[in-house]
Structures are given as structure tokens and as C-alpha cells.
Amino acid sequence: MKHTAKKMLSFVIVLTLVVSLCSVFALADEGDAFKIGGTGPLTGGAAIYGLAAERGAQIAVDEINAEGGIQFELKYEDDTHDAEKAVNAYNALKDWGMQLSLGSVTSAPANATSAENFNDRIFALTPSASAPTVIDGKDNVFQMCFLDYPTQGGASAQYISSMGLAEKVGIIWKNDEDYSTGLRNSFVDTAAELGLEIVAETTFAAGNDTDFSVQLTEMQNAGADLVFLPMYYQPASLILSQAAAMGYAPKWFGVDGMDGILTMEGFDPAMAEGVMLLTPFNADSDDPATKAFVEKYQELYDETPNQFAADAYDCIYAYKQALEAAGATPDMTNEELNDLMIEQFTTMTFDGLTGTGMTWDASGAVSKGAHGCVIENGVYVGLD
Amino acid sequence: MKNKTLNRNARKNFATYGLVIAAYAVLQTMTVTGSITSSLKGMLVPICAYVIMAVSLNLTVGVLGELSLGHAGFMSVGAFTGVTAAMALQNVVPYPALRLLIGIMVGSVFAAVAGVLIGIPVLRLKGDYLAIVTLAFGEIIKSIVNNLYVGVDGHGLHLSLLTNKLALAEGGKIIINGPMGITTIEKLSTFTAGFLLVMLTLFIVFNLVNSRSGRAIMAIRDNRIAAESVGVNVVKYRLMAFVTSAALAGAAGTLFAMNYSTIIANKFDFNTSILVLVFVVLGGLGNMLGSIIAAAALTILPEALRQFADYRMLIYAIVLILVMLITNNPVLKGYVDIVKGKLTGRAKKTDGPAPEGGAGNGK
Numbered sequence: 001m002k003h004t005a006k007k008m009l010s011f012v013i014v015l016t017l018v019v020s021l022c023s024v025f026a027l028a029d030e031g032d033a034f035k036i037g038g039t040g041p042l043t044g045g046a047a048i049y050g051l052a053a054e055r056g057a058q059i060a061v062d063e064i065n066a067e068g069g070i071q072f073e074l075k076y077e078d079d080t081h082d083a084e085k086a087v088n089a090y091n092a093l094k095d096w097g098m099q100l101s102l103g104s105v106t107s108a109p110a111n112a113t114s115a116e117n118f119n120d121r122i123f124a125l126t127p128s129a130s131a132p133t134v135i136d137g138k139d140n141v142f143q144m145c146f147l148d149y150p151t152q153g154g155a156s157a158q159y160i161s162s163m164g165l166a167e168k169v170g171i172i173w174k175n176d177e178d179y180s181t182g183l184r185n186s187f188v189d190t191a192a193e194l195g196l197e198i199v200a201e202t203t204f205a206a207g208n209d210t211d212f213s214v215q216l217t218e219m220q221n222a223g224a225d226l227v228f229l230p231m232y233y234q235p236a237s238l239i240l241s242q243a244a245a246m247g248y249a250p251k252w253f254g255v256d257g258m259d260g261i262l263t264m265e266g267f268d269p270a271m272a273e274g275v276m277l278l279t280p281f282n283a284d285s286d287d288p289a290t291k292a293f294v295e296k297y298q299e300l301y302d303e304t305p306n307q308f309a310a311d312a313y314d315c316i317y318a319y320k321q322a323l324e325a326a327g328a329t330p331d332m333t334n335e336e337l338n339d340l341m342i343e344q345f346t347t348m349t350f351d352g353l354t355g356t357g358m359t360w361d362a363s364g365a366v367s368k369g370a371h372g373c374v375i376e377n378g379v380y381v382g383l384d
Numbered sequence: 385m386k387n388k389t390l391n392r393n394a395r396k397n398f399a400t401y402g403l404v405i406a407a408y409a410v411l412q413t414m415t416v417t418g419s420i421t422s423s424l425k426g427m428l429v430p431i432c433a434y435v436i437m438a439v440s441l442n443l444t445v446g447v448l449g450e451l452s453l454g455h456a457g458f459m460s461v462g463a464f465t466g467v468t469a470a471m472a473l474q475n476v477v478p479y480p481a482l483r484l485l486i487g488i489m490v491g492s493v494f495a496a497v498a499g500v501l502i503g504i505p506v507l508r509l510k511g512d513y514l515a516i517v518t519l520a521f522g523e524i525i526k527s528i529v530n531n532l533y534v535g536v537d538g539h540g541l542h543l544s545l546l547t548n549k550l551a552l553a554e555g556g557k558i559i560i561n562g563p564m565g566i567t568t569i570e571k572l573s574t575f576t577a578g579f580l581l582v583m584l585t586l587f588i589v590f591n592l593v594n595s596r597s598g599r600a601i602m603a604i605r606d607n608r609i610a611a612e613s614v615g616v617n618v619v620k621y622r623l624m625a626f627v628t629s630a631a632l633a634g635a636a637g638t639l640f641a642m643n644y645s646t647i648i649a650n651k652f653d654f655n656t657s658i659l660v661l662v663f664v665v666l667g668g669l670g671n672m673l674g675s676i677i678a679a680a681a682l683t684i685l686p687e688a689l690r691q692f693a694d695y696r697m698l699i700y701a702i703v704l705i706l707v708m709l710i711t712n713n714p715v716l717k718g719y720v721d722i723v724k725g726k727l728t729g730r731a732k733k734t735d736g737p738a739p740e741g742g743a744g745n746g747k
Contacts, residue, residue: 043697083647087644095423115571133568178562178565
């Protein structure tokens with residue numbers, strides 16, 4: 001008796017779901033705008049990146065649409081930084097009628113969606129998924145950010161060594177995350193080549209990432225005068241505040257995942273004072289385009305844009321340049337656009353907020369420079 | 385009376401098979417005619433995998449009466465071993481379907497071995513130890529896979545722990561790459577494979593439950609001392625149910641992983657275990673049909689709510705709470721019972737299968 005009651009109710013619920021599912025994904029009508037879709041973590045632990053990318057891209061789309069000429073329609077779907085959800089989000093975008101893709105914002109989901117992009121022949125330009133596996137073997141997946149493992153970890157070690165920032169380096173890294181592990185490995189390799197001394201290395205993993213007293217004490221005991229933090233901003237914010245609480249003040253060196261720490265809710269930006277990080281985007285730049293973007297972003301969202309926002313902004317403008325150069329029209333299919341975009345991106349040179357004279361090779365990797373930044377009085381200041 | 389119960393059980397089991405076949409037929413027709421949305425199409429294989437997970441966990445939780453909090457751990461074992469086997473055989477076995485089959489078999493064997501290793505010490509104990517140990521097991525598996533590097537070359541498989549020390553010969557490739565997991569999976573899973581695996585799972589579970597062994601398992605669940613006193617080998621039958629459940633979870637893991645081009649160990653964390661447990665609790669303990677419907681509905685629900693954008697997960701949580709409350713509401717239950725009473729009074733034969741047949745459209 002009871003079971004039947006439950007069954008009938010579940011049945012009703014499922015039926016409602018299926019009906020709503022059918023109504024949600026009604027086929028999109030043919031418009032006169034290019035439909036650009038992307039997935040990113042709009043909720044959950046990595047939400048700062050997804051939201052920044054969505055907002056950055058939206059600002060670019062609004063600017064371009066206001067100019068007249070080429071028109072864009074942008075849609076971001078939430079993937080909660082999970083590969084399975086990212087594929088679901090990607091499929092939802094396909095139902096919406098996506099012609100060009102912004103891939104995924106973070107690396108693990110991007111590994112999954114880029115394979116779908118490749119199979120479906122929908123061109124993708126990811127603003128910030130930096131793992132080499134995202135573009136590996138896929139001719140139509142391109143990156144706006146630089147590859148993390150070969151470049152960023154090594155570049156950080158190179159930077160520390162050439163600027164003479166530290167004698168003894170400590171590393172705290174997250175050993176169950178590809179982003180952190182990849183950066184740490186390339187940092188250690190380059191450090192060994194340059195003769196940079198690494199005095200301590202400790203790890204943490206998801207689930208024990210709230211108390212860092214053991215790791216910090218080890219850094220302190222080993223006498224590390226610079227600590228390299230190849231991780232996303234959330235654990236980094238805890239490390240910084242816990243180090244401050246125990247009176248340990250080495251130099252801190254972060255990576256692009258650290259970007260976003262200043263706008264994190266409940267984090268005192270004073271804690272991040274003096275943190276150095278490599279990022280291709282500097283919100284304090286005198287460049288008029290950057291200034292205009294930063295002002296607009298601050299006006300709309302009341303915070304300073306990070307590198308992810310700038311990368312996504314650049315993605316939209318890179319699409320605009322490529323589409324105009326190719327003479328593409330919104331009524332083209334995704335296959336046609338895909339071929340045109342591959343041709344354009346491998347030949348064109350693009351100037352954006354995150355670098356000038358950017359070029360892409362056939363593998364989809366971008367070539368552009370990285371700047372060292374230091375956080376002073378709650379804002380990024382260029383080191384050079 | 386006894387005969388009637390048996391008939392009811394058999395009828396219910398066949399209704400479950402029928403429902404799954406009907407759902408497959410409808411969805412497959414929609415896929416062939418192209419009237420299915422990409423969104424739903426992309427969820428078919430994960431739904432099959434979650435259905436198998438829910439049914440197999442229901443065997444442990446509902447039939448055996450033990451709480452397992454690490455079912456995703458078995459899924460993880462199955463996923464990583466199964467995919468490794470399928471990838472290592474890429475140049476040896478030319479048929480994709482056969483590679484998938486081998487992968488699923490390898491995955492379920494490894495998961496079963498893990499189940500035996502955990503079950504032998506723990507299932508001898510009384511109390512809630514299994515919950516604690518399976519919880520730890522899930523975390524251990526996650527940690528191991530995150531630090532595991534596996535590669536294949538002409539000489540065979542190479543393993544390395546903690547750091548990547550693989551020295552692969554020319555033409556070799558890395559399969560499991562520590563925290564990056566497996567990134568180059570050939571997508572072999574199909575909806576048909578998932579459907580067949582669901583049917584096989586149901587066949588195994590129903591036949592186990594309705595056998596002499598199954599009755600022994602349920603006797604242990606209901607009263608262990610009484611079961612022991614009539615000579616039921618408690619450890620043996622508990623192990624039988626638990627290992628079957630683990631093996632099926634391993635098969636589901638392989639099926640799930642082979643549907644994506646990438647899989648990481650952190651996917652199979654505590655949250656995934658709890659998600660599967662939610663399917664089981666929502667569907668009803670011991671009720672396989674309920675598990676199937678709950679798994680399918682709760683996989684589709686978050687996607688169907690995408691139109692609510694930022695409020696999506698909030699609404700998902702509210703729906704979950706409401707469903708739990710409503711299904712346990714005595715007033716509503718009484719009302720449904722009255723309706724059911726009238727139905728049975730008027731036409732006895734439509735009683736059992738009626739709601740189930742209807743649910744076929746729902747799935």
C-alpha cells in the first residue's frame with residue numbers, strides 16, 4: 001500500500017519533470033546574432049572564475065551590440081566545476097542553438113566539453129582553461145590564457161630566481177588537483193635547473209583544506225623566506241590569514257588561480273598585502289581600453305575585474321575580429337563557422353586587454369607575455 | 385496467502401522489467417527520429433549508470449539492511465580499472481563493443497575484490513561498522529587514485545605511486561595521470577549498452593532476492609539472532625549481498641566513465657555516495673522500481689531547472705524536501721489508500737501494475 005502511494009507520487013513528479021524538460025528546451029529561433037555559449041562554475045567553490053568570465057564576456061557583447069554591425073547573443077550555463085555537469089550544460093547550450101563556444105572556464109570540465117566541441121565541430125575559444133589536455137589533439141579548441149604547466153610554473157620559478165626574490169623557497173600545493181600538481185611539477189623542474197633551493201614542500205587535499213597550521217609550521221621551521229602557492233584563491237585565502245594569525249610573514253608568490261582573492265567575500269584584502277603573482281592582466285594599467293573595461297566592470301558589479309573577466313572579454317573581441325575578417329554571417333551553421341574560425345585564428349594577430357600581438361598556433365595555444373604583479377593597498381600593481 | 389505474495393512479487397518484477405524496456409524503446413525511437421533534445425540525450429548513459437548504482441546500493445541498504453556510505457568508492461574502482469583495461473587493449477581488441485564489455489567485466493571484478501576485502505573483516509561485526517568503514521574506503525580510494533600513475537607501452541602496464549616515475553617506451557601512453565585522472569577516454573558507452581546493463585542488474589538482483597539465499601539475507605536483516613539460531617551462515621550471506629552490490633557498482637562505474645572523455649578521482653567523493661543513497665531512500669528501501677525512478681528523476685531534475693539560473697540548486701533542494709515530506713504525509717497516504725482501495729474493489733486486476741505501467745511514460 002505505502003509503496004504504491006510513493007510510486008504514484010514519484011510518477012507524477014517524473015511526469016512533471018519530463019513535461020518541463022520538453023518546454024525548456026524548445027528549439028531556438030533563427031536570429032541575426034551569433035549565438036555564443038560557455039560553461040563555467042557560476043555556483044560553488046570556484047564560482048568567482050565562472051562569474052568573472054560571464055560578466056567580462058557580457059560587457060564585451062553589450063559594447064559590440066551597441067556599436068551596431070556584428071551582433072552577439074551570449075549565454076553561460078552553470079557547470080559547478082564538474083565534468084559531468086559541464087557536459088550537461090554544454091548539451092543545454094546546444095539545444096539553445098550555440099554556434100560558437102567559449103568552452104569551459106576551469107580545466108577539468110574543459111577536458112570533457114572540449115571533446116564534445118571536437119566531435120560536434122563547434123569551435124571553442126576557452127578564456128581560462130589552461131591544462132594542455134584541453135587543446136591536445138583537438139583542431140578546433142583554442143585557448144585565450146597561456147598553458148599552465150609548461151609556462152606558468154616554470155615562469156614563476158624563473159621570475160623568482162632572476163629577480164632574486166628569495167634564497168629558500170617553500171611550496172604548499174594541493175595534491176589531488178591537476179592544476180596545482182601541474183604547476184608545482186613545472187616549478188620544481190625549473191627551480192632545479194636554475195639552482196633555486198626548495199627547502200620544504202607540503203601538501204593538502206580536498207576535505208582537509210581548512211586548517212593549514214601544520215603546513216605553515218613546517219614552512220616556518222624550514223626557514224622558507226618565500227612560499228609558492230600554486231592553487232586557487234580559496235585555500236590561499238585561508239593560508240594567508242592563518243599565517244598572519246601565527247605571525248609568519250614570508251613573501252608569498254601565487255599563480256593566476258590566486259586572482260580573485262581580493263574580491264572574495266569575507267576576506268580582508270589587507271591579508272594579501274605584498275602577495276606576488278603572475279597574471280597577463282593588470283587592472284591598474286594605463287592602457288585606455290583596460291581603463292574603460294575596469295571602470296565599466298566596477299560600475300556594474302562593484303568590484304575590480306580579475307584576469308578571468310579580461311580573458312573572456314578578449315575572447316568575444318577575438319571572435320568579432322575573426323568573424324569580420326572571415327565575412328561570416330549568423331545564418332551559417334556551426335560547421336561552416338568552425339572551419340572559418342580555425343583558418344582565422346591560426347593566421348590572425350589580436351590585441352586585447354591581456355596582451356598585444358597575440359597569435360595562436362595550430363595546436364590552439366596562445367602566445368603572449370605574463371606580467372608579475374604585487375598586491376599593494378588592495379589592488380594589483382605591476383612589478384616591472 | 386503466501387502464494388499471493390509471491391505472485392505479487394513476480395508481477396512487480398516483471399512490471400519493472402517492462403517499464404525499463406518501454407522507457408528504452410521510447411527513448412531509442414526518439415533518438416533515431418531525432419526528436420530528442422541534446423540535453424536529454426547526453427543524460428541517457430549517466431542515468432543508466434545511476435540507476436545501476438541505486439539498485440545495487442538498494443541491495444545493501446534495503447535488502448541486507450546495512451548502511452554503506454562509500455558506494456561511490458566501488459564506482460571509482462570500477463571506473464578506473466575498467467577504463468584502464470579498455471584503453472590498454474585498444475590495439476589488441478579491434479571491436480569497440482567487446483572492449484567495453486571487457487572493461488565492464490574488469491571493473492566489476494576489481495570492485496568485487498575490493499568488496500570482499502572490506503566485507504570479510506567488517507561484516508563479521510555487529511552494529512554500524514560497515515557505514516564507518518565504507519566511508520573511509522571511499523576516501524582511501526580517492527586518495528590512492530589521485531596519487532596513482534599508470535601507463536602502457538609495448539611491454540605492458542607500468543605503475544607508479546605519488547610522483548610520475550613512469551619510464552614508458554617509444555609509443556607508450558599515460559592512462560591514469562594522478563590528479564588529472566584519465567583524460568583521453570575513448571567514448572565507448574552507448575545507451576543500448578547502458579540499457580542491457582540495467583536489465584542484467586535487475587535480473588541479478590531480483591533473482592538473488594527471490595532465491596533461498598535472498599530469503600536468508602532478509603532473515604538476517606530482520607533478526608540476526610533468529611537467523612543464526614536456525615543455522616543461517618550470517619557472514620556468508622551478508623558477504624554475498626555486499627559483494628554483489630559492489631560488483632554492480634563497479635560495472636556502473638566503467639559505464640559512467642566511458643561516457644566522458646575525462647574522469648577524475650574526486651568525482652567519486654562522499655557527495656556522490658550520498659547522492660546515490662538519496663536515490664535509494666527516496667525510491668524506498670528494498671523497492672527497486674522506486675530506486676530506478678528516483679535515480680532518473682533526480683538526475684534530470686537539476687538540468688530541467690536550468691531555466692531558473694541562479695536559483696536552480698535552491699529549487700532542487702526544496703523539491704527534494706517536499707518530495708520527502710509528501711511521500712511520508714499520513715493524510716496524503718490515507719487519501720491514496722482510499723483511491724487504491726476503490727480501484728482494487730472495482731477491478732482487482734488493475735491493482736498492482738497500473739501505477740507502474742503508467743510510470744513508464746514518466747521515465
